[in-house]
Amino acid sequence: MFKRNKNEKFVFNAQTLKYEKAVVSFGSRLLRVLGFVIASLVFSLIISSIAYMFIDSPKERILRSELNGLKQQYNVLDNEVNRLSDVLEGLHYRDNSIYRVIFESEPISNDEWQAGSGGINKYKNLEKYDNSELMIDISKRVDKLKKQMTIQSASYDNITELVKGKEQMLASIPSIQPVSNKDLERIASGFGVRIDPVYKVPKFHAGLDFTAPTGTEIYATGDGVVELVEFNYGGYGNQVIINHGYGYKTRYGHMSRFAVRRGQKIKRGEKVGFVGSTGKSTGPHLHYEVLKDENAINPIYFFYNDLNDAMFAKIIERTKNAGQTLD
Ligand SMILES: [Zn+2]
Incomplete structure (x- = not known):
């Protein structure tokens, strides 16, 4: 039986007409091995650079x-x-x-x-x-x-x-809200040009409207003297004006009833009257104004005594809307 070693190669010799064991030199064997190593190195380099491009380490x-x-x-x-x-x-x-x-x-x-x-x-x-x-x-x-x-x-x-040394001045300047309004939901409309609720045209609204049920207590917002208690035919209905000195006055309109009389001294937080809907009004509310040297100014900036900064931001947001007033 002819048994062949797997590692041996035979070549046909045309001169001797025999198969002879091929002699593979060490050099060519080395070359072959090296070739294989280099080829696999190049191949793995290509693979890993592709991987490097697409896959994170x-x-x-x-x-x-x-x-x-x-x-x-x-x-x-x-x-x-x-x-x-x-x-x-x-x-x-x-x-x-x-x-x-x-x-x-x-x-x-x-x-x-x-x-x-x-x-x-x-x-x-x-x-x-x-x-x-x-x-x-x-x-x-x-x-x-x-x-x-x-x-x-x-x-x-x-x-x-x-x-x-200005305690008197500080006590006098109107700086609280005129009705109890802890959740700030009562401010219905703000200061500035708003839609008139009766004539439906843009008109300057000189104060703030607080919605509240008829009979809700209204408070003086600073120390002062009651200057006016009257029924106003111009639209304010039953109104009170308090003179706080230092050029400041406050107006409270549309009241159902008064709780003060003319000439009376009043302290901040004392009762002035009760919410109503007298005069030109579309529902029970308080119309509140702050006047400085007889000019109406925006009352919201004066609520510094009972509003923290977050509440102040909220109130500014609420009064920004240019909707209809209650007058
Ligand atoms: Zn109003």
Whole structure:
């Protein structure tokens, strides 16, 4: 039997007419092995570079999820900065248009309030990242907030100084709501041009309307003297006007009944009368005005004694709507 070793190769020799064992040199064997190794190396290189392009390594996956986490974190920060900025704007507005005006101190100029930090570029170290724009933007806004907080806090110190010795003035300025209104649902319409409920045309509404059932108690919003108790034929119906001094007066219209008489001294929070629908009115409500030097001004900015900043923001929102008044 002819048994052949698997590793041996036989070639036909035309001269000897025999099959002879092929002699494979070490060199060509090495070449063959090397060829195989190189081919597989090249092949695996191609495969892994394709894989590299389309499949993340575990390390990349971790980095990518960290990056996503950071981006989300930045978005949260971004919203937080916006919220703080709104709150601060509200405080600033109230300070500038009420406190500083009442105590006759120059309002903070808008230029001063809006100014950035300027000067050297302090955000240079943030410039080299993929998300540089986002990071620089937030950093800038946080810096601006910090600066505005400093300005605001200095302004409050200033106001605190001015308030000293002005207790009488503070007690007199109308600064509470004229009806009990804890949930703020009673303010039906605001100050400004609104639709007249009877003539259905735009008309200037000089006060705030509080809806409340007939007979609801109405309170004086600051210390003063009752200047007028009358039935007004111009539309206010049963009305009371209180003179608070310092140029301030308040008007309470459409009452069902009075609780004061002319010339009477009154303290903030004392009863003036009761809600009704007398005069030009489409339903029981109180029409309330604040007058400074005989000009009607928006009463909402004066509710600083019984409104925190969140409530103040809510009341501004509620009175913004330009719908119909109750007159
Ligand atoms: Zn009204």
